Amino acid sequence: MLINPNQKRVVNVDGVQLSTVSVDCVIFGLEGDELKVLLIQHDEGPVEGQWALPGDYVKFDFDLEEMPSIVLKQLTGLENVFVELFDVLGKVNRVAHQRVITAAYFALISTEKYELKKGLEARDIKWVDIHNIPDLIYDHNEIIKKGYEALKLKLRTEPIGVELLPKQFTLTQFQKMYETILDIKLDTRNFRKKILKEDILIDTNQKELNVPYRAPNLYTFNAEKYDTLKAKGYFLNIY
Amino acid sequence: MLINPNQKRVVNVDGVQLSTVSVDCVIFGLEGDELKVLLIQHDEGPVEGQWALPGDYVKFDFDLEEMPSIVLKQLTGLENVFVELFDVLGKVNRVAHQRVITAAYFALISTEKYELKKGLEARDIKWVDIHNIPDLIYDHNEIIKKGYEALKLKLRTEPIGVELLPKQFTLTQFQKMYETILDIKLDTRNFRKKILKEDILIDTNQKELNVPYRAPNLYTFNAEKYDTLKAKGYFLNIY
DNA sequence: TGAGCATATTGTAAATTTTACATAAAGGTA
DNA sequence: TACCTTTATGTAAAATTTACAATATGCTCA
Numbered sequence: 221m222l223i224n225p226n227q228k229r230v231v232n233v234d235g236v237q238l239s240t241v242s243v244d245c246v247i248f249g250l251e252g253d254e255l256k257v258l259l260i261q262h263d264e265g266p267v268e269g270q271w272a273l274p275g276d277y278v279k280f281d282f283d284l285e286e287m288p289s290i291v292l293k294q295l296t297g298l299e300n301v302f303v304e305l306f307d308v309l310g311k312v313n314r315v316a317h318q319r320v321i322t323a324a325y326f327a328l329i330s331t332e333k334y335e336l337k338k339g340l341e342a343r344d345i346k347w348v349d350i351h352n353i354p355d356l357i358y359d360h361n362e363i364i365k366k367g368y369e370a371l372k373l374k375l376r377t378e379p380i381g382v383e384l385l386p387k388q389f390t391l392t393q394f395q396k397m398y399e400t401i402l403d404i405k406l407d408t409r410n411f412r413k414k415i416l417k418e419d420i421l422i423d424t425n426q427k428e429l430n431v432p433y434r435a436p437n438l439y440t441f442n443a444e445k446y447d448t449l450k451a452k453g454y455f456l457n458i459y
Numbered sequence: 460m461l462i463n464p465n466q467k468r469v470v471n472v473d474g475v476q477l478s479t480v481s482v483d484c485v486i487f488g489l490e491g492d493e494l495k496v497l498l499i500q501h502d503e504g505p506v507e508g509q510w511a512l513p514g515d516y517v518k519f520d521f522d523l524e525e526m527p528s529i530v531l532k533q534l535t536g537l538e539n540v541f542v543e544l545f546d547v548l549g550k551v552n553r554v555a556h557q558r559v560i561t562a563a564y565f566a567l568i569s570t571e572k573y574e575l576k577k578g579l580e581a582r583d584i585k586w587v588d589i590h591n592i593p594d595l596i597y598d599h600n601e602i603i604k605k606g607y608e609a610l611k612l613k614l615r616t617e618p619i620g621v622e623l624l625p626k627q628f629t630l631t632q633f634q635k636m637y638e639t640i641l642d643i644k645l646d647t648r649n650f651r652k653k654i655l656k657e658d659i660l661i662d663t664n665q666k667e668l669n670v671p672y673r674a675p676n677l678y679t680f681n682a683e684k685y686d687t688l689k690a691k692g693y694f695l696n697i698y
Numbered sequence: 699t700g701a702g703c704a705t706a707t708t709g710t711a712a713a714t715t716t717t718a719c720a721t722a723a724a725g726g727t728a
Numbered sequence: 729t730a731c732c733t734t735t736a737t738g739t740a741a742a743a744t745t746t747a748c749a750a751t752a753t754g755c756t757c758a
């Protein structure tokens with residue numbers, strides 16, 4: 221390994237200048253009727269004690285594209301999580317003392333069981349309401365803001381919100397998920413009419429158990445049906 | 460400058476591994492009723508004679524975000540061109556003999572006057588129909604495909620197609636732009652009804668000159684009006 | 699066991715939007 | 729002035745969206 225005190229001046233064999241590349245993950249989850257983001261607290265180094273987005277540097281032998289999944293696995297133990305790129309940030313001085321280009325991904329994790337693990341380099345880890353994010357290191361507040369905008373935009377063109385729900389969910393949960401993320405109120409009758417006509421939900425004919433009132437029906441997402449619709453150029457617009 | 464024969468093993472002062480980072484630009488233009496992409500032919504090196512997307516390596520002292528505009532300026536002399544990130548590709552072996560992570564942007568340039576300059580490292584430069592792209596280096600065919608999909612998707616949610624037209628354009632040009640990009644036929648009466656009701660075009664009350672038939676009206680895009688609409692969460696859907 | 703409570707579920711009429719479809723107007727050319 | 733090419737425009741039917749509130753269900757508790 222070559223250690224270079226001045227990373228900014230390193231070039232490769234072709235004279236091409238090199239950069240540090242990282243990934244940052246805006247991990248969304250639903251808790252009750254709040255949309256939350258997962259944050260970690262750095263344990264050492266120049267940003268010790270400060271809160272930040274989970275992320276990692278891109279290693280030689282890993283595809284950039286697999287890095288977000290690795291980060292997710294480390295933090296939650298979850299695999300096959302929905303992850304999508306939404307931005308790349310590469311201003312020269314976005315990170316102090318180092319030039320770091322970062323790929324920003326958002327991830328949606330469902331309200332099912334997982335165990336938060338802070339990892340070796342973090343002192344703490346927690347969920348924070350999207351509307352109440354503390355001051356984070358570097359441009360991470362800006363990244364979250366863009367990630368939230370990307371999520372809202374995407375939610376209006378694709379029903380990716382199901383990724384935030386358990387495998388089986390009620391129509392009430394489904395509606396509240398849209399209301400929470402988009403910060404709007406929807407008419408229940410019209411919402412259900414529209415969603416059921418879209419035919420992307422499957423009625424499991426099962427009812428939620430152990431509720432102290434009328435037991436709601438459970439649905440699952442019809443991914444195959446949705447994929448064929450999508451292939452024909454389809455949008456689910458909910459306002 | 461430090462020259463490293465094995466770029467893959469270079470790390471910075473923190474022990475973080477470094478990567479070569481580039482930008483690639485899918486530059487779209489309209490020619491008649493064809494959607495075209497700008498390609499360059501490499502002049503030397505291991506890919507001599509092969510066709511590729513225009514691009515560049517990210518230099519130490521340049522923001523990643525300004526690189527596409529620099530590439531555009533060099534090739535066409537144009538400034539203030541519409542540019543948008545649509546992907547980042549970072550598979551370990553996507554480029555032979557080197558690990559290169561690339562940010563993929565698409566750009567829309569209008570059918571007004573510009574002069575193509577191939578630049579120092581290119582042997583040739585040309586416009587190629589989107590439906591007839593030759594074999595390109597690395598994963599550039601895949602990048603173009605994704606860029607085209609990103610353009611079509613974006614065109615259905617924002618009227619960015621005006622970036623491909625001259626400042627003043629006719630409704631016929633406007634309609635044909637949608638038809639060309641989306642590869643569909645639209646009903647003229649319904650299309651005009653919808654567009655004019657959206658109120659995002661301004662009638663200049665001028666007519667196109669020197670046409671050997673009924674002179675069409677010229678319109679401009681109402682960017683301010685559109686921005687206020689957009690701020691309220693607005694989509695222009697054309698099918 | 700039945701009254702009360704909390705949430706789930708459902709319909710309809712009016713307004714709006716979308717769709718399908720064809721002819722007349724304008725302006726230059728021969 | 730007749731002709732050619734393209735521009736410009738209306739209407740009725742169908743489909744979708746919107747606004748709006750009462751009933752059904754299943755549990756709890758007296």
